[in-house]
Amino acid sequence: MGKISLSKVSKKFGEVAVIPSLDLEIEDGEFVVFVGPSGCGKSTLLRLIAGLEDVSGGVIQIDGVNATETPPAKRGLAMVFQSYALYPHMSVRKNIAFPLRMAGLDAAEQEKRVTAAAKVLNLTDYLERRPGQLSGGQRQRVAIGRAIVREPKAFLFDEPLSNLDAALRVNMRLEITELHHTLKTTMIYVTHDQVEAMTMADKIVVLQAGRVEQVGSPLELYRNPANIFVAGFIGSPRMNFVEGADAARLNAHTIGVRPEHIDLSKTEGHWSGKVMVSEHLGSDTFLHVAVDGLGTMTVRGDGEVDARYGDRVFLTPQADKIHRFGADGKTLA
Amino acid sequence: MARNVTPARKATVTVLAWGIGFLIFFPILWTVLTSFKSEGDAVAIPPVFLNFHWTLENYAIVNQRSDYLLHFWNSIVISFGSTFLGLVIAIPAAWAMAFVPGRRTKDVLMWMLSTKMMPSVGVLIPIYLLFRNTGLLDTRIGLVIVLTLIDLPIIVWMLYTYFKEIPGEILEAARMDGATLRSEILYVLTPMAVPGIASTLLLNVILAWNEAFWTLNLTAANAAPLTAFIASYSSPEGLFYAKLSAASTMAIAPILILGWFSQKQLVRGLTFGAVK
Numbered sequence: 167m168g169k170i171s172l173s174k175v176s177k178k179f180g181e182v183a184v185i186p187s188l189d190l191e192i193e194d195g196e197f198v199v200f201v202g203p204s205g206c207g208k209s210t211l212l213r214l215i216a217g218l219e220d221v222s223g224g225v226i227q228i229d230g231v232n233a234t235e236t237p238p239a240k241r242g243l244a245m246v247f248q249s250y251a252l253y254p255h256m257s258v259r260k261n262i263a264f265p266l267r268m269a270g271l272d273a274a275e276q277e278k279r280v281t282a283a284a285k286v287l288n289l290t291d292y293l294e295r296r297p298g299q300l301s302g303g304q305r306q307r308v309a310i311g312r313a314i315v316r317e318p319k320a321f322l323f324d325e326p327l328s329n330l331d332a333a334l335r336v337n338m339r340l341e342i343t344e345l346h347h348t349l350k351t352t353m354i355y356v357t358h359d360q361v362e363a364m365t366m367a368d369k370i371v372v373l374q375a376g377r378v379e380q381v382g383s384p385l386e387l388y389r390n391p392a393n394i395f396v397a398g399f400i401g402s403p404r405m406n407f408v409e410g411a412d413a414a415r416l417n418a419h420t421i422g423v424r425p426e427h428i429d430l431s432k433t434e435g436h437w438s439g440k441v442m443v444s445e446h447l448g449s450d451t452f453l454h455v456a457v458d459g460l461g462t463m464t465v466r467g468d469g470e471v472d473a474r475y476g477d478r479v480f481l482t483p484q485a486d487k488i489h490r491f492g493a494d495g496k497t498l499a
Numbered sequence: 500m501a502r503n504v505t506p507a508r509k510a511t512v513t514v515l516a517w518g519i520g521f522l523i524f525f526p527i528l529w530t531v532l533t534s535f536k537s538e539g540d541a542v543a544i545p546p547v548f549l550n551f552h553w554t555l556e557n558y559a560i561v562n563q564r565s566d567y568l569l570h571f572w573n574s575i576v577i578s579f580g581s582t583f584l585g586l587v588i589a590i591p592a593a594w595a596m597a598f599v600p601g602r603r604t605k606d607v608l609m610w611m612l613s614t615k616m617m618p619s620v621g622v623l624i625p626i627y628l629l630f631r632n633t634g635l636l637d638t639r640i641g642l643v644i645v646l647t648l649i650d651l652p653i654i655v656w657m658l659y660t661y662f663k664e665i666p667g668e669i670l671e672a673a674r675m676d677g678a679t680l681r682s683e684i685l686y687v688l689t690p691m692a693v694p695g696i697a698s699t700l701l702l703n704v705i706l707a708w709n710e711a712f713w714t715l716n717l718t719a720a721n722a723a724p725l726t727a728f729i730a731s732y733s734s735p736e737g738l739f740y741a742k743l744s745a746a747s748t749m750a751i752a753p754i755l756i757l758g759w760f761s762q763k764q765l766v767r768g769l770t771f772g773a774v775k
Contacts, residue, residue, distance in 0.1 A: 218671050239677045251672035255690045264686075265676035312676065 167229045168320035168352030169194045170215060175224035177210055177376075184210050185376035187224065192320075192354065192369075197346050200356045201363040201399070202373035208356045211373070212322050215354065217241050228319060239268075244313035245322040248329060250305045252297040258284075258308050259293040265316040283311045286345075303334045310345070320352035327362065339365060360400055364388070372396050394495040397422050403452055405489070406463045418490035418498055425452065425466040427487035435480025439463070441473045455479060527751075533744035534558070541740040557745035565728060567749060574724035574753075576639050577714070578707035581646035582654075582700055588647070589654040590696070594688075596655075597662035598670065608659065611652040619649070619712050630717055637719045645717065646707045654703055661695025698764045701757075705765075708754045725750035 170192040177185040184207045192198050200208040213219040215226060217238035226234045233241055244265070252261050262283055266276045284290045287307040297305055306326060313321055323342070327335045343366050346353050357363055363370050364384045372379040372387065372395070380392040384400075391397035397405050405422045413421045429435070430453070439457035451471040457463050465481060473479065490498040532548070533541050540551040561567070596604050626645065627636075635641030665688065673687045711726040718727055729750050732743040758765065 216675060218674065238671075238674045239679065243675065245672065245675040247668045247672060249666060249668050251666065251668040253669065253673075253687055253691075264673075264678075268677035268679075268682060312672075316677070 167194050168192075168318075169227075169229055170320060170352065170354075171227045172215070173225050173227075175211075175214060175226060176222050177207075177214060177219065178222040183222075183376065185214075188376070188378060190371065190378065190381070192352060195350050195352055197343070197353045197355065197366060197368045198371060199363040199367035199369070200354065200371050200373055201358065201360055202379075203399070204358055206373045207376035208358075208373050209324055210376075212245075212324055212354060212356045216243055216245050216322050242319040243322055244316060244318035244320075245324065246306075246309045246313050246326045248325040250297070250309040250329075252305060252308055252312075254297055257294050257296060258289060258300070258311075261297065261308055262289075262293075262311040262315055265312060269316060279315045280311075283315045286314070286348075287311050302330050303338065306330065306338060307341075310342070314345070314349065318351070320354060323353065323355040325357055326355075327357075328359075342366065361402060364400070370400075372399060390497070391489065392497055394420060394422070394491050397489055397491070397497075403464045403466070408460060410460075412460075413490075416488065416490055419493040420491040420495075421483075422489040422491065423483040423487065425464040427484045428463070428465045429482045429484065430465055430467050430471065431480045431482065432478075433480065435482040437463070437481040439479060439481065441475060441477045441479055443475070444471070444473050446470065453479070455481065457481065530744045530747050533741055534748045536741050536744075538739060538741045541744070557741045558749070561732070561742055561745045561749070565731065565746075567728065570723055570725045570728040570750075571753070573639060573722055574708055574726075574750075577642045577646060577722075577724050578704045580639070580643040581650060581707045582703040584643060584647045585651050585654040585703060586658075586696065586700065589651060589658050589699075593655050593658035593662050594684075596659050597665075598667065608656065611655060615652050623716060627716065636717060637722050639722045641717060642714060642722055642724070645713050646710060649710070649713065650703050650706055653706070654699055657699045657702070658692075658695060661692055661699070664695075665691050694764070701761050701765055705754055705758060 172188060172190045174187050174189060175185065176183065176187045188211070200211060202208050210219060214221050217233070217236060221234060225232055228241060253264065256264065259280055262280045263276045266279060280293070284293055287310060289304065289307055289311060292300060292304060297308065300308065309326070327338050330338060339362060355366060367384055369381060370384055370387055371381050374395055380387060380396045387396060387400045391400060394407065398407070401424055403425050405424050406428070407420050407422050409420050413419060437457045437460065439455040442454045442456050442462065444454070445452040449469065451467040451469070451473070453465045453467060453471065453473055455463050455465055463481065492498050534557055535553045535555070536547070536551050537554055537556070540547055596608065630636045630641055635644070669691070670683060670687060673683045678687065709726070714724050714726045715730055718724070729743070729746050732739055732746045
């Protein structure tokens with residue numbers, strides 16, 4: 167079991183309230199991603215759940231039991247750190263066995279579980295090596311191995327992929343998601359990368375300045391962002407925002423259109439502009455267009471689009487895909 | 500672009516470096532050479548370098564006149580004793596400062612270091628009187644205490660820099676893995692800090708071994724270490740260069756040998772933090 171619920175949890179560092187007051191429910195077996203810009207308090211929130219930081223107020227319950235004052239060692243959670251935090255003086259085998267040794271399991275059981283974990287994570291050949299002799303991806307796997315052997319109530323991941331190169335990151339992303347399907351254990355994953363959030367999460371929690379901006383499934387957030395912040399943060403490339411006459415015509419302070427919801431034409435359209443940089447990815451083309459009187463907009467074209475620097479193009483937003491926001495930044499119904 | 504090094508330039512620099520190295524080493528070499536000379540050869544003008552009558556009589560006389568082993572043993576007890584006592588006090592202190600720093604930790608560290616800037620002679624009279632009144636004068640335990648206090652700031656600083664290098668996340672990982680404070684210190688922190696503790700120990704043994712101000716002023720006969728043993732041969736009225744040199748050679752030999760075998764550890768210890 168791994169149901170975690172936070173009620174009125176707050177955290178202050180000195181006079182600074184990093185997390186003002188926050189309520190959150192995490193269901194058993196869910197893959198929850200905390201996402202937000204750096205400094206939004208997502209890592210702090212994770213550390214509060216882990217018990218590595220003390221809350222300034224509020225209650226943390228794990229499986230219905232108040233764990234607010236429980237030390238991290240007794241919460242039954244496992245954590246994977248950004249820096250991997252492996253024990254440099256121990257072999258991979260001893261690293262993975264460490265939590266079992268701390269739990270006082272007998273040697274045979276330790277050996278059995280370490281072997282099983284090593285097999286799952288492709289580490290069998292590296293068990294006698296020291297962490298210093300492993301690549302970044304292997305170290306990450308050792309850190310995950312150390313977390314899974316003790317069969318925790320929930321896994322906490324603190325930006326575990328940010329030290330890996332791009333290709334490896336995509337791989338590990340799949341492996342972690344795969345692991346979640348196998349283990350069916352609650353996972354809480356912190357990242358600043360919205361692509362990781364979108365691809366891995368059952369439920370995304372978008373945070374800004376210690377406040378929860380919106381909670382929902384990836385596609386819910388994509389389709390129905392609650393406010394300008396979520397609209398701009400979720401989706402890549404970023405949503406285009408337009409103020410002024412175009413917005414006023416739709417009874418809004420600001421309207422937002424995603425790059426993939428703008429039709430591109432060489433002859434006619436709602437807005438006219440000049441192509442600046444175009445990014446050709448093969449499958450898509452992203453055009454950065456300097457729209458007359460509005461500024462730069464990003465447009466996604468299907469496949470290969472023939473557009474050169476300085477070409478004139480016309481853009482038309484798809485009417486049913488326009489998001490409307492009020493002056494307070496909230497989405498208008 | 501790599502600098503262009505011509506063979507001529509390389510040769511000049513090499514000769515220069517060896518020359519300076521020899522110059523620095525020369526006083527020690529001269530002391531050792533003089534210890535094998537007769538008193539006459541020791542003060543001969545022009546000085547004799549190698550072509551003198553080699554003799555061991557200085558060593559014989561020095562051993563006859565004073566109890567080398569007693570002084571040697573005193574040095575061992577005082578330097579190792581003060582270092583161990585210092586470590587026992589400093590390890591928890593440095594641990595606390597490195598891993599649970601408070602608002603004033605930096606100030607405390609600076610304050611501790613500032614005590615090293617005070618001239619020792621400034622507190623000689625009070626300490627001398629305290630020692631006299633408590634019967635600590637000329638005792639090994641007295642010297643162990645005073646040298647511990649003298650070197651404590653350096654021990655704490657060195658350990659603090661070592662502990663700072665240990666990433667806090669590793670300790671947090673241990674906590675998440677179910678380690679109690681005791682297991683965390685025993686199985687994770689200490690093994691990682693052993694190199695640091697070892698070089699701190701070595702450096703402070705050497706510092707304490709060479710310490711001459713307090714060891715000379717607070718001892719007479721019983722607790723006098725090798726520094727006092729050397730000093731007893733430098734009398735202002737008589738010129739006994741050869742015997743002084745023999746005593747010096749005997750006094751510095753143990754620490755030179757220790758330093759020689761541990762130089763890798765020492766260099767690492769002294770440059771720790773500066774280069775990784």
